[in-house]
Amino acid sequence: MKKKNDDDDTLRLMLAYLCIATEAEASLERRVQILDRFDLSDTQIAKVCGAAPGSVRNARFNVRRRRK
Numbered sequence: 001m002k003k004k005n006d007d008d009d010t011l012r013l014m015l016a017y018l019c020i021a022t023e024a025e026a027s028l029e030r031r032v033q034i035l036d037r038f039d040l041s042d043t044q045i046a047k048v049c050g051a052a053p054g055s056v057r058n059a060r061f062n063v064r065r066r067r068k
Contacts, residue, residue, distance in 0.1 A: 012038050016048045032059040 016035050023031055028051055035045045042053040042060070049056065 009044075012040060013044060013048065016040060016044070020048055027059075028055060029059040029063050032056055033063050036060065036063075 016038050019034055019038075020026075020031055023034065026034075028049060031049050032045055035048060040048070042056045045051075045056045046053040
């Protein structure tokens, strides 16, 4: 059962990398906004973006704050 979850996580991360590949010059907030659609954790988004998890949390907070 754990193998299935690992496969799902790996697949989501691969898709996330592909989506971000065209957004190389985009801000962290924009990349977080895109990757939020994949229901990734802060740690997973940080890995994809090459940023710290705390920076991802801040970016996610700023995106949500601007939506209101």
